[in-house]
Amino acid sequence: MADPRPHGSTAVTAAGGTATAPALLEVEDLTSSYGPVRALDGVTLSARAGRITAVLGANGAGKTTLLRTISGLVRSSSGRVLLGGEDITAAPVEAMVGKGMAHVPEGRGVIAELTVDENLRVGALFRGKVGRDEFDRIYDLFPRIAERRDQPAHVLSGGERQMLVIGRALLAKPRILLLDEPSLGLAPRIVAQIFGLLRQLVDTEGLSVLLVEQNARSALSVADVGVVLNLGRVVVTDSARTLMDDEDLRHAYLGF
Amino acid sequence: MTVSDLQSSAPVAGQATEEAPTTATAAANAPSAAAAGGRTFLPRSTLLRHLLLVLVAAVAAVVLLEITDPFTNSQLATLSYYAIAAGGLTVLTGMNGQISLGHGALMAVGAYTTALFLSADEPLPLPAILLAAVVVATAVGALVGVAAARLHGPYLAGATLALAVGLPGLAIYFNEWLGGDQGLRVRAPRAPEWFEQFISTVSGNSATNTKWLAYVGAICLLITYFLLANLVRSRIGRTWRAVRDQEVAAELAGINLGAWRVLAFVVSAAAAGLAGGVLALVVRLAAPSGFTLVLSLSLLTAIVIGGLGSLLGALLGSALLVFLPPFVTDLGAGWGLDNTEAAQLAPFVYGVVLVLAMIFAPAGFVGTLRTRWLTSRAKRSAARTSRG
Amino acid sequence: ACGGGSDDGGGGGGGDAGGANEASDIGITEDSIKLGAHFPLTGVAAPGYSEIPTGAQAYYDYVNDAGGVNGRQIEYIYRDDAYNPTNTSQVVNQLVLEDEVFAIVGGLGTPTHSAVLDFLNSEGVPDLFVSSGSLLWGEDPETNPYTFGWQTDYESEGKIIGQYIADEFPDAKVGLFLQDDDFGEDGESGIREYIDDQIVAAERYTPGNTQIGPQIAALQAAGADFVVGFNVPSYTALSQLAALQLGYDPQWFYSNVGSDPTLVGSLLNNFSQGKVTDASVLDGTLTTDYLPTVDEPDNPWVQLFQEVWDASGQEGELTNYRIYGMAQAYTTVQALQAAGQNPTRDGLVEAIETAGGDWEGPVLAPFRYSADSHMGTSGMSISRITGTSTEEVLPVQLTDIGDAEITESDTEAATPPESGIPDEEPVD
Amino acid sequence: MQYFINVTLTGLTEGMVYAAFALALVLIWRSTRIVNFAQGSMAAATTFIALALIQNGQSYWLALVVALASGFVLGAVIERVVIRPVEGGPELNAVIVALGLFVAIQAAIAIIFGSSFQSFPTPFGLEGFQVGDSRIALTPTSLYVIGSVLVVMALLVVLFRFTRVGLAMRASAFGQEVARLLGVKVGRMLTLGWALAAVVGSLAGLLIAGGEFVYPAYMDSLIVFGFVAAILGGLDSPVGAIVGGLVLGLALSYVSGYIERGSALVNVAALVILMVVLLVRPGGIFASSTARRA
C-alpha cells in the first residue's frame, strides 16, 4: 500500500540507461549562502534527459536551496548551472520557463488572490495562445480543482493547492521539471497518481524531472537516480535501485 | 526526542540566523525581558531596570535642557510631544501591526480637552488637566479602535485617514464651543515657584516659561516611555506582536484579536491624548489647522524612519521631524538662497531624506543598527565555533 | 505730521544727530535692525500670501540702499509656517529666541498668529502689523500691549459695505457668501448692523472644501440678487464659476480680501480659453479698498512700488500682495523712525501709540493707533471693477468697530515722499 | 426641486473627479499592492507641464497628450528608481517612500513653477445647460469629465479582466516570486503598473484642474477624498472606484447643501460614511470574498 510505484521494473531499466542518456541539466560546484549560513557547498550533479533524478536528504540539507539556486531565485556565490549545454547561472528567473525549465516551489506556490483558472492561465502566459483543451486536460487530471475553477485559490485545501501548482507546471510543457516536495500534504492516492504520471511523462514524452523529496522511500521508488545531500554537499550519487538496496546508506542519510 | 542528532547533523544550520528577520519591525522584536534573560549588569526586576533607565534619562534631560539655548529648549519641548505621540503609535503600528494615519486627530482631542479645561476660571492643576486629556482621548480611541478592529491594511489606513481630516472638522462646526477655525487659545500655566528654585540651584539659569514647558514635556515623555516600555516588555507587548504576526495562531492561543487590537488602539490613543495636551501647552493654541493630515503622516514617518516598533526609534524619528526642517532652511539661507527658496527647500530635502532612508535603511535607524549588531554577533559566534 | 521738517532725515546717512548708534535692545546693533515674520511659503495657503514678504523684502532693500533707518540696515527674516499654528509657534520661537529679532512684523493669519500672541506679549516682543483683519490684534491693548493690527478690520469693512448697500441698493435682496471663520463672522456682523432685514440668505463655506456648488445654488434659490462675499480669492473664482454654471447673475460685492481683480479676473479670462467669457466675468463687481492696487498705474504709490519692485530684481510681477507687503514695510519704517535713534522694544510700542495715528502713507485711511486701541487703518473706499481696472464709486469712509459712526474721510490722499522713504520725527 | 437637481449634479460631477483619482489608486494597488500617496503630486507635476505648454500657446489637446505621456514616463521612472528597492519589503516602507515622494515632488513643483495661483483652461464650456428657462449645474466640461472617467474605467476593466497583460500584472502584484517562476517579467509589469497608473492619475489631475486654479498643492484635498472613494468601493475594483466616488460626491454635496453650515461637516461626513460602509463591509462595497483563514 505504501509503495505508489506503478511498475516495479522501471527503476531497473532506467538505472541501466543512466550512463548513456545525455545530461540535460548540469550543476557544477554550486555554492550559495543565506548571510553567514552556507546552504550549498560545492554541489555537483546532473539530471539526464528522460530520467527522474531524486534529490534526497534530511531537513535542512539544502535541497530547496539547490532548486532555488538552479532557477535563479537564490544567486550562487560560485559554480555554474548548465541547461542543455547553455550556461544559465546568471539568467533571470523569468527566463527559465522559456528555456524549458519549470520549478514548482516548496509550499504551494498558488497566487491566492487569483482564481484557480487564472492561476493556470498565468502558467501558460509565456507560451502565448494556449488552447482551452489543454486547460481541460489538467482539470481532467485533477477533478477536485476543476470544481473550484472560478473560485479564488485561497479557498483551496492544502492538497488542492498542491494539485494546482503541479498542474500549472505541466501546462508550461517543460523539458525539465523541478519539483520541491510535491507529495507534501497529498493523500496517498494522489501521490501515487502524480508519481505515476511523472513516470509516464518521462517514459513516453522524454520529460526530465529533478525531484526533491522528504519521503525518500516513495521518491526512490519512482526515480532513476538518487542524489543524497547532507549539509549542503553531495554525499552519494547512485541509481535509485542501489540506494534502495544499501541499508547502511539508507540508515545513515535517509532515515529508513 | 533526539534533537542532539539534529543539531549535530546540521551545525551549519545551527548557526543559521541568530539575527531577527530583517523586516521593518526588526527593531520591534527585542524579546521581552523575561524571554531575553541573562543580562547581568542590570537589575533583574523590570521595574527597577526601567526606573534606572528613567533616572538616567531624566538626568540627561536636565543636563541637555540646561546646557542648550532657549530656542533649543523650545525645540525639545516640541520634540517631546511628537515623541510621546510617536511612542503611542509605535505600540499600535509597530507592535500590533495596525497602521494609523489618524493619530493627529487623537492629538487634537487631547489638545482641545486641555484647552477647554485651562480656559476655566479656576483651572484644575496641570497634571489633572493632562490626565483629563488622556482620558478623553482614550475614550475616543476606544471608539475608533472598536470600529477599526476588523479592518486591515489600506482599509484601516483609509479609515484613519478619514479620521485625520474628519475629526478636526468638528471643531469648525461646533465653533461656539470649540472656537471654529480660529481655535481655542491656551493660556499655559506659568512656572511654579519650586521650579524656579530648582532651576536656579541646578544651573543658575533663569526659569523662563519656555523652559518650564520643555520640562513639562520632558516629564510627560519620560512617564509615557516608562509605561510604554513596561508594556512592551511584558506579556501585553508579546500578545500584541502575536496578533500582528499570525492572527489565526494567536486566536487559537486564546487571544481575542478584536479586544487586543482595541487595547492597542486605546493605549496609543492615550499617548496621543497626552501628546496633544503637551502640544496645546507648547503651541498655546488648539486649532484645526494645527492638526492637519501632515501631522498624522509625520508621526507615521517618524516611527518608520526611527525603526518601527522601537521606542528609541520613535524618539529618534521625532527628532528628525523637529530638527531637520529648520536645519535645512538655515543651510539654504547659508547658501545664499532667499527666505522663500530656503523654505521651499526644506520640504524637498525632507521628502528626499524619507525616500533615501527607506531605500538604504529599510529597517529604520534602530532596526538597521540592531540588524548590524546581530549579524556581526552571529559572525563572531560562527567564527568561534569553527575554531572550536 | 509727516513728510518734512526734520533735517537729519532717516533716508540720509544716520547717526550724527542725537549721539552715537548703540545696541539699544535685542535685535538692534549699531548698524542693523533685525525684523522677523512668519508667512505660509509652502503648502495650500502659499499661493498669493507667499508674495507678501517678497514685497516687504523689496522695500527694505530699497530703504537699505538708501542708507537704512538711522544708519541701520534692516535685516528681514521671514520663515515658513505653512499656515499651521504648530509651525508658527516653532518658527516664531526661532525668530525670537535664536535669531533674536527686534520685532515681529506682519505675521500672517488668524489661527496661526493667535498661537504666538501670548508668547510675544509675555516676552515683550513688539508684534507689529499683523496681516489679518481679525479684531484680536488691536481691540484689547491692555492684554496684548505689544500687538498691533494693520489692515482694516473685517467688522468695519462689513459696516461700510452694509451702509453702502442700504444707501444705494435699498431694494436688493442680499445674500452673504461667507468663509466659515472669524473673517466671515466679523464681516457678517458688520453688515448686519445696517441691512439685517435685507439679507435673505447667508451661506458659509469651509476653506479647503472646494465644492461650493450647493452654497451658490442655495443663494440662487433664496432669490438673492446681490451677493456679498467675505471669502479668499480662490473662492471668488470658485463662486464665479459656480454661478456661471447655474446662470446665476446677481450683483457681486467681494470684500477686499477676495477681490484681486488682476488675479481673479485674468484667471477667469483664462478659464476656458475665451470660449465662454471674453470679457472679465468680474466686470461690474463691487469691492472695497484700503490700499492702492496694481491696476491703478497712475497712482503715485503704485508708481513708487513699481520702481521699488523693479529695483529689487526679484522674480515675478508686481502684484497686489507685494504692494501689501511694501505698504506694510513702509509703515514699519515709519515706526522705526518714530522710535528714535536708539530704539527699544517698549519705545517702539510707545512711539506707535503716540504718533501712529498721524502717519500718512499708502493706506487710504489713518490708523487708529493710540494707547487705547491698536487697530489698524480705519476706513475703505468702495469701487467697481471694470475690465482689469477699478473705478471708485464711494470715497474713503471711516469708521471703527462697535457702534462707531461711519463718516466720510475729509483728508486728501497722501503722496509718497520724494525719496520714497518716510521721514518721521522721533517721538520722545 | 431645481435646487435638489443642482445639488445632485454638483455632487455627481465632483464624485466623478474623486472617482478619477480613485481609479489611479486602484490601478496601482492592483498592479503593485502599494497605496500611492504620491499620486496627487505626480499628477500635479504633469498638470504643470501641460500648463507650461498651454501658456506657450500650444493647444489643450497637445498639452493633454504630452501630460499623459510624461505621466507615463514619470510613473515608470519613479517605480524603477525609488519604488523598486522597497518592493517586497515591509508594506509601510513603500508607504513612507510614497509620502516622501509626495512631499518632495510638491516642493519641486513650487521651486520650478512657483507657488502662485494659475488658471488652467478647459476645452469645453463652463456654463450649465439650459433646461426650460433655467440653467442646471451640468456643463459641457462636466460631461467631458464624466465621459473620460467612464471610458478609463471601462478600459481598466477590460485590461484586468480580458487581457494577458492585465493577468500578468495582477500575478506580479500578488505573488512576485511565483509569477517570476512562471516566466512573467515581473519587473516590467510593476513598472508598467506604475506608468499606467500615473497616466490615469495625470488625466485625473488635468480633469480636476480644468477651469480652476492650479498651484502645487491643488490636489491635496483630492488625495483624501480619492483615497476614501477607492476604499469605499473596494480597492481592487475599478467599478468600485466609480461607485465609491459617486457615493462620496453625492453624499458630500447633500450634506453641504442641506445641512446648516454643512460645508464644515463635509470631512466629518466622509468619515462617517466610510466608517458605516466599512463596518458592514470591511473590504469596501465591491470587496472580493473574505480569505480563508486556516
Place this chain on the structure above:
Amino acid sequence: MAGGRGTRGKGAVGPLAQPSPTAGSTATGPRPAAPTAPTSRLEMTGISVAFGGVTALSDVSLVVEPGQVHGLIGPNGAGKTTLFNVACGLVRPSAGEMVWRGRPVRRLRPHQLAGLGISRTLQGVGLFAGMTVLENVMVGAHRHARAGFASALLALPRSDADERALRARATAALADLGAERYAGRYPGGLPYPVQKRVALARALVSEPDLLLLDEPASGLGEDEMHELGELIRTLSGRMSVLLVEHHMDLVMRVCDRITVLDSGRQISAGTPAEVQADPAVTEAYLGDDVDVAADAAALSATEGGRHHG
C-alpha cells in the same frame, strides 16, 4: 468551567478578563501536576458546512473519547481541515452540534478555545515570525497568565513573576520536545522539523485536554516522523488527540480509532485495521488500484506542443 473567574487580577481589562478554567491547579507551578487520566470527551454530531454552493461537510459525526488518539483521514479537500475549523470556531456549521465535556458548545469563537482546554496546530507551521522561539511558546501559555494590564503597565513585581512562570512553562514545553536550545532563535531560519516542534510546543504549553493536530508530519523526514508518533502516543496519556494526517503508516500506528471522510461525507470509521480493510477507503483514499496509466494517457494526449529544446 467555573473557578477561573475569581482569580483574575484586579487590573484586568478587556481581553485579559477571559475566564481561565484551570486556574488554581496549574497557576503555581510551570509543570503540570502528575498527569491525571483524561476525562474530557468531544462529540460532534451531524456537522454540515457549505461555502456558497460547495458542500464541504455534510452530516459528519465523530466522538473523541478521553485519552484516545482519533485519526481523521480522507482525500484532499475532503473537509478535514474544515472539520477542525468547526471545532475551533473558525467556521460556523450550518447544522450540527458539538458537545465538549458533556456540555454543548454554541457560537464558539476561536479565542475561547484555549480556555476550554483545546489546542490546535495549523496545517503548515504558523509561527510568529517576529518573535523568538521561546516567546512563541510563551504566547501559547497565554491562558495561564495571571498578571493583568495594570501590573504590566506599572511593571509590578507581580508581572515579572508571571513572566517568569510563563517562561518556565514554555522552557519546559520546549525541553519536552527537545527544542530548548533554539529558545533564543527566530523561527525563520530554523530547520523545518524544529519549526514544527515549536508549533507543537506552543500548542502543548497550554496543557490542553484535547489536541487537534493538522498534518503534523508533513515535511518531516522518516526519523522525525517516527519520533512524532511516539510523542503522540505519550501525549494520549494526558489528553485526547484528534489527528489529520496523510502518512498512513503514522496514522495506523498511533490511532485508536479512525474516521474517514470523502467529499465532506463520512465513508468509514473504526479501528485502523477495520478502516484499512474497508474497500471504500482503499478506493477513495489509499488508491492501491489507481489507474495511473489511464490518467497519464489522458494527459499525454495534450503533449503535442511540448518544447524539445
